[in-house]
Amino acid sequence: MEHWFTDLFLAFTGWLVGLGLSPVLADAALLIIKWIIIVAIIILNIIILIWLERKISAFFQERLGPNRLGPFGAFQTIADALKLMTKEDIVPSAADKLIFKTAPMLFIVVSVLLYSVIPLGQDMQVLDLNVGILFFISIGSLSTIAILMAGWGSDNKWSLIGAFRSVAQMVSYAVPLAFSLLGVVMITGSLNLQDIVAAQDNVWFIVLQPIAFITYFISATAELNRGPFDMPEAEQELTGGAYTEYTGMRWALFFLAEYTNLVAVSALMATVFLGGWQGPWLPSWLWIIIKTYAVILVFFWIKWTFPRIRMDHLMSFSWKILVPVSLANILLTGAGIYFFQGMGWC
Amino acid sequence: MFDTDIYSVNVGPVHPSTHGGLHAEAIMNGEIIEDVIVHLGYVHRSVEKIAEGKTYQQYVPYTARLDYLATNLPVMGYCQTVEKLLGIEIPERAEYIRVIMAELSRIASHQIAVAATGIDLGATTGLMYAMRDRERIMDIFAMTGGQRLLSSYIRIGGVAADIPEGFIPAVNDIVNDIPKMMDEYNDLLTGNEIWGARMKGVGVLKAEDAIAYGVTGPNLRASGISYDLRKAEPYSIYDRFDFVVPTRNSGDSLARWQVRIEEIGESGRIIKQALDGMPEGEIKGKVPKNLKPEAGAEVYHHIESSKGELGYYIVSDGGAKPYRLHVRAPSFINLMVLPLISRGGVFQDIITNIATLDPILGESDR
Numbered sequence: 004m005e006h007w008f009t010d011l012f013l014a015f016t017g018w019l020v021g022l023g024l025s026p027v028l029a030d031a032a033l034l035i036i037k038w039i040i041i042v043a044i045i046i047l048n049i050i051i052l053i054w055l056e057r058k059i060s061a062f063f064q065e066r067l068g069p070n071r072l073g074p075f076g077a078f079q080t081i082a083d084a085l086k087l088m089t090k091e092d093i094v095p096s097a098a099d100k101l102i103f104k105t106a107p108m109l110f111i112v113v114s115v116l117l118y119s120v121i122p123l124g125q126d127m128q129v130l131d132l133n134v135g136i137l138f139f140i141s142i143g144s145l146s147t148i149a150i151l152m153a154g155w156g157s158d159n160k161w162s163l164i165g166a167f168r169s170v171a172q173m174v175s176y177a178v179p180l181a182f183s184l185l186g187v188v189m190i191t192g193s194l195n196l197q198d199i200v201a202a203q204d205n206v207w208f209i210v211l212q213p214i215a216f217i218t219y220f221i222s223a224t225a226e227l228n229r230g231p232f233d234m235p236e237a238e239q240e241l242t243g244g245a246y247t248e249y250t251g252m253r254w255a256l257f258f259l260a261e262y263t264n265l266v267a268v269s270a271l272m273a274t275v276f277l278g279g280w281q282g283p284w285l286p287s288w289l290w291i292i293i294k295t296y297a298v299i300l301v302f303f304w305i306k307w308t309f310p311r312i313r314m315d316h317l318m319s320f321s322w323k324i325l326v327p328v329s330l331a332n333i334l335l336t337g338a339g340i341y342f343f344q345g346m347g348w349c
Numbered sequence: 350m351f352d353t354d355i356y357s358v359n360v361g362p363v364h365p366s367t368h369g370g371l372h373a374e375a376i377m378n379g380e381i382i383e384d385v386i387v388h389l390g391y392v393h394r395s396v397e398k399i400a401e402g403k404t405y406q407q408y409v410p411y412t413a414r415l416d417y418l419a420t421n422l423p424v425m426g427y428c429q430t431v432e433k434l435l436g437i438e439i440p441e442r443a444e445y446i447r448v449i450m451a452e453l454s455r456i457a458s459h460q461i462a463v464a465a466t467g468i469d470l471g472a473t474t475g476l477m478y479a480m481r482d483r484e485r486i487m488d489i490f491a492m493t494g495g496q497r498l499l500s501s502y503i504r505i506g507g508v509a510a511d512i513p514e515g516f517i518p519a520v521n522d523i524v525n526d527i528p529k530m531m532d533e534y535n536d537l538l539t540g541n542e543i544w545g546a547r548m549k550g551v552g553v554l555k556a557e558d559a560i561a562y563g564v565t566g567p568n569l570r571a572s573g574i575s576y577d578l579r580k581a582e583p584y585s586i587y588d589r590f591d592f593v594v595p596t597r598n599s600g601d602s603l604a605r606w607q608v609r610i611e612e613i614g615e616s617g618r619i620i621k622q623a624l625d626g627m628p629e630g631e632i633k634g635k636v637p638k639n640l641k642p643e644a645g646a647e648v649y650h651h652i653e654s655s656k657g658e659l660g661y662y663i664v665s666d667g668g669a670k671p672y673r674l675h676v677r678a679p680s681f682i683n684l685m686v687l688p689l690i691s692r693g694g695v696f697q698d699i700i701t702n703i704a705t706l707d708p709i710l711g712e713s714d715r
Contacts, residue, residue, distance in 0.1 A: 064477035160358055164696070230471060231543055240700050242364055311471025312543045313697050314380060 090251030102156030124288030165244025200279030507633035566657025
């Protein structure tokens with residue numbers, strides 16, 4: 004079971020080379036196949052996640068949730084997707100049409116790119132980058148631009164306020180987000196995600212870096228625009244924020260991108276702090292799925308429990324608490340490494 | 350260097366957090382509120398004018414539409430006003446049933462306030478908890494009046510029909526569960542850090558401002574003034590019950606929120622006492638078929654509604670229809686402090702303030 008997918012890929016390239024293709028072209032073909040699989044995984048994940056979130060929130064709130072279409076309402080998401088696709092595509096006449104139309108596409112592209120560096124199992128990675136974490140953080144921050152474009156292009160006060168808030172929030176929280184990952188990087192001495200997973204052979208980094216885990220979790224919630232930090236959307240205040248003017252599939256793209264981001268960030272959290280694909284008995288790709296979903300469930304839990312935080316509190320929380328704490332964690336980690344090396348323990 | 354223009358944002362009339370048809374125009378300087386202009390009239394249905402074309406009996410259902418979240422309270426207020434005008438006696442049992450229904454309405458209304466504050470501040474689970482509990486009260490209304498929301502069960506001279514079988518145990522169940530409900534709201538929201546940060550010191554209404562603006566109800570009591578018409582000028586049979594008037598001194602949003610939750614508990618206590626003390630007997634007094642007050646007769650009567658002091662002023666010209674009817678709507682007056690308490694706050698505070706002032710637009714726009 005462990006090598007199902009890697010064997011399949013090897014057999015595929017072997018078959019292509021056997022057909023007379025040069026190995027370079029066969030690898031390129033494999034890369035395309037990998038991307039198709041990634042997109043398939045994302046879409047499948049979203050279908051499951053939307054249903055799961057609706058069911059879990061219903062469970063929290065003592066409702067039933069979707070229960071009409073299919074077993075336990077499992078096909079509700081598909082019906083909703085069909086509805087969204089057949090809806091009229093409205094572009095406000097005052098909107099900056101190019102920016103308005105590009106924004107959702109950019110958002111989803113950026114989210115999908117995040118998956119290229121995540122190890123989805125042993126030897127299962129689209130790109131084995133030696134600066135994997137750096138790539139993830141920098142690409143992740145690009146989604147800010149998509150939201151700003153959406154807010155600017157819509158020519159609507161609500162959208163613009165939502166977009167501005169989003170930029171302020173994401174820029175502020177990218178700092179503690181990066182800092183909290185630094186502790187792990189210092190211990191492993193590598194930015195490569197496979198190396199980080201390998202370094203957690205004996206003990207997960209959540210044990211060695213508990214403070215970093217908490218700061219990362221909070222900053223990630225803010226980066227994902229999820230409750231209680233869902234400022235850009237803030238339905239009750241900003242009537243939908245940056246997405247106010249979007250309809251049908253364009254709106255759905257934002258929605259999809261947010262879920263895509265959610266899975267990516269949770270997978271990174273599982274990779275960096277929870278031992279990645281490592282685990283006993285089960286194959287590696289199943290372990291990463293289990294760990295990612297466990298993290299996602301905590302995200303759901305938080306979102307459906309907390310009220311939304313106020314914008315100024317949000318900013319001061321990042322700069323006055325999260326940044327100092329994550330900096331102190333770096334200092335502590337450095338001192339710890341120095342101490343351990345001095346004692347000759349590692 | 351960073352000069353920003355003053356701009357305005359229209360919160361409403363079509364906005365998820367404006368409770369119906371409120372249009373609050375926020376004059377903003379960046380994220381800071383410079384001023385709020387409240388525009389009303391989006392749900393104006395000429396409720397007062399309609400009264401001039403209806404007989405006293407016919408007008409009863411219209412009053413329920415004033416405060417559609419606490420329907421028995423405005424109906425009770427109107428019926429008592431007409432009874433006062435005509436000197437109609439009401440049997441004991443009817444008074445007790447009225448008090449039970451009125452207090453149930455108060456609980457339902459405060460639960461909506463809890464729910465709406467929850468959803469407005471992004472705590473969707475808070476909404477569902479309160480709505481779930483309110484649903485049980487709606488079932489009671491359906492049981493007595495045949496309608497969940499606008500039951501018009503209270504009539505001039507008493508109530509429409511005697512309480513049905515199963516009413517007392519059902520109400521008893523709800524009353525016994527009220528402490529549990531309050532704990533749940535408090536555990537989920539009141540003690541929450543984010544909730545406290547969004548509510549504490551937000552929308553502070555000082556006691557002297559509250560009096561100057563004529564604010565009544567929980568909003569006044571949250572500013573430290575223990576004024577409740579059920580205690581101050583006991584109407585109906587409220588002087589027979591033992592209950593306290595919850596107050597807070599800070600006057601901020603958290604105080605208004607807490608006062609409402611505590612009032613749910615006090616209403617529960619009143620209902621319990623009313624259930625215990627309810628006598629057997631008639632449920633409707635002697636009401637003449639054609640209600641015709643003397644020409645020139647006029648009356649003002651006010652009750653403590655869930656939103657504040659709800660008053661009716663009726664002038665008669667001797668006909669079967671009121672010559673003029675005026676409603677002193679607490680929500681209308683309470684809303685007028687919105688600009689005062691919002692100035693200087695950040696944009697999100699408007700939402701908090703509207704939610705904790707708990708206006709009902711059906712009453713503001715008559």
